[in-house]
Amino acid sequence: MQTTELQPDAEPCWITDSCLFQYHRCSRRAFLDRHGETSLRAPANDYLLKLRQDSAEHRQSVLHSYQPLSEPPSGDRLEQAAATYRLMEQGVDYISRGVLIFEIAPNLSLLSSPDLLIRQPGNAYFGEWHYLPADIKFGKKPKLEYQLIAAFHAYVLAEVQGRWPETSLLILRSSKVCEIDLPKQLPRMEELLQACIATLSQPQIPEVFISHSRCDLCHWFSYCHQEAKQQNHLSLIPGITPARYTHLQAANLTTLRDLSQAQPAQLASLPGFGEQVAEKLVHQAQAALMNKAIARLSPHSPYGFPLAPEDLPTTEIELYFDIEAAPDKNLVYLHGVLVVDRRRQSETFYALLAEDPDQEQAAWEQFKNLVQQYPEAPIYHFCPYEAQTVKRLAEEFGTPLAEIQPLLNRFVDVHKCFSEAVTLPIESYALKHIARWIGFDWRDAGANGAQSICWYDDWLTTGDRTYLEAILRYNEDDCRATYHIKEWLVNFAQTFWP
The missing domain is CATH 1.10.150.20 (5' to 3' exonuclease, C-terminal subdomain)
Structure with a gap:
């Protein structure tokens, strides 16, 4: 297997909290961020920019409650570190964007920049006070990578102030504050740090590994994916x-x-x-x-095939259902339903849209009214999300279980049927990968669920209906993709059915 060799910098090496965070997620990304050719990096997409903006706004809202707030003036790393130390010597209550530096070897330094340094009683180099670090994260849970970086902040801070902080804090969404178990996380962090230093010091780039859940938003994804394709990487x-x-x-x-x-x-x-x-x-x-497609045969089925005709009913009228939602707002803003009427040979798309977040319940009622017009029609969807969301909305808006259960009984998960029955030469069993393999494509090349969320935010901000139109096209294409996949699967299965 061939690998690309990139020469490490001759400059002094800095291991920052950001570098360590990325290394925990992907050693190859940390290496490329340090040594890679910047022209190979892709620009951030709209969804990543939105996440960064949301995170920055959350950070500012949290910092607003910590007053008076001191911040070192702009400058290079060493100047900011010196300014941070002076603020700590003065004993200010809160320091934002402080820079802490600890040289652990010649030409090798650790740089920590916690979102907050909070003054605490207890002796340190400065006098009868010391500081503890706090990081502000937009996440809802104290993920392991958050905890390891919080331990890194404590590690560097201990060297700078001559005393270990009692803990390191994570301030999460809704201002939830979590204390880090430093005795537990420090050994893990130190092991991670040593591995990071060793990787960044070697001349050879780490082996490629594509994990769509972690790689899709990375600016090196196209570069790494191309290499993986060339290698037919497992x-x-x-x-x-x-x-x-x-x-x-x-x-x-x-x-x-x-x-x-x-x-x-x-x-x-x-x-x-x-x-x-x-x-x-x-x-x-x-x-x-x-x-080519390979059937997943089953010795327990009378057909030798996992699916029976009743698993994928073909009826006079069928519904294909897809939801668009903004998790950060806990909002479902669109129920898309494609009604396929085989008697009339028609396909009609209904967009039940909340143009304003306050209209979410109205869109939910419109969805219920539409599907109840076809009480015998199966409702096809892709993955469990639609069924789970219908249950949640029923509880939230007080729809009786006796009304919603018959509806849920009509739901058919095309993804579950497909993944149990067929193996395709694709990288993922996500909707787009399957649909594109069988020959269906979206009208807007860059459309996806994350982009839909950005478009909805843009609509709310600007009032420009072209964003709504893009959402509706994308959602309709999702419904039609589900329809095409179901039809393809039925045709494939019919060779096994009597």
């Missing part, structure tokens, strides 16, 4: 996690051909595999090599 196989990849490497199964020729029983005993996962991974490798 991380492009759905279901191969970093942990499973490590076990496959230990078993000398490092190529698509190796994996395609393996016996599922050979893999089932590996940690984190089991019979079902092993069989799926071997099938995925075979489908990728042959570039």
Whole structure:
């Protein structure tokens, strides 16, 4: 397997909290951020820019409650570190954007910049006071990477002020404050730090590994994905996690051909595999090599195929349902329903839209009224989210269970049916990957769920209806993609049904 070699900088090495955070998520990203060719980085998309803006606004709203607030003047790293130290010597109550530097070896320094330094009683270098660090995060939970960086802040601060803080804080969304268990997290952080230093000091770029849940928003994604495609890297196989990849490497199964020729029983005993996962991974490798769909046969089915005709009913009228929501606002702003009427040979799309967040309940009522006009029609959707959201909205808006349960009984999850029955040569069983493989595409190339959220924010901000029109096109295409996938799956299954 070929790898790209990039020469490390000859300049002094800085390990910052941001660098360590990215290293915990992906060692390759940390290396590329330090040594990679900047022209290969993709610009931030609208959704990432929105996340950054939301995070910045949350940070400012939290800092507003910590007054009087001192901030070191702008300058280079050393100047800001000196200014931060002077503020600590003065004993100010709160310091924002402080810079803490600890040189751990010649030409190797740690740089910590916690969102807040909060004065506490207790002796340190400055006198009868010291500081504890706090980071402000837009997340709802104290994720492990947040805790490790909070421990890093405490580690560097202890050297700067000559005393360990009692804790390190995380201030989360809704101003929830979490104290970090430093005795537990410091050893983990130090292990992470040593690994980060070793990786950034070597000349060779870490091996590529594509994980869509973590990679899709990364500015190196296109660069890494292209390399993975050239290598036919196993991380492009759905279901191969970093942990499973490590076990496959230990078993000398490092190529698509190796994996395609393996016996599922050979893999089932590996940690984190089991019979079902092993069989799926071997099938995925075979489908990728042959570039064709493979049926997942079942000895327990009378058809030898996991799906029966009643699992995918073809009726005179069928509904295809897709929701658009803004999780940060806890808001469902669009219920899209495609009504396929085989008697009239018509396809009609209904957009039940909350043009304003206050109209969410009205859109919900419109959705209920529409689907109740077709009481026998199956309601096809993709993944469990639609069913889960309907349950939540029913509770939120007081819809009786006796009314909502018959509705939910009509729901059919196309994703579940598809993933149980067919293996495709694709990287993910997300809607777009499946639909594009079978020949369906979206009218707006850059449209996706995250972009829809940005468009809705833009509509609320500007009142420009072109943003609403883009949302409706995208949602209708999602409904139609679900329809095309269901039709394709029925045609595929019919070769097994009598």
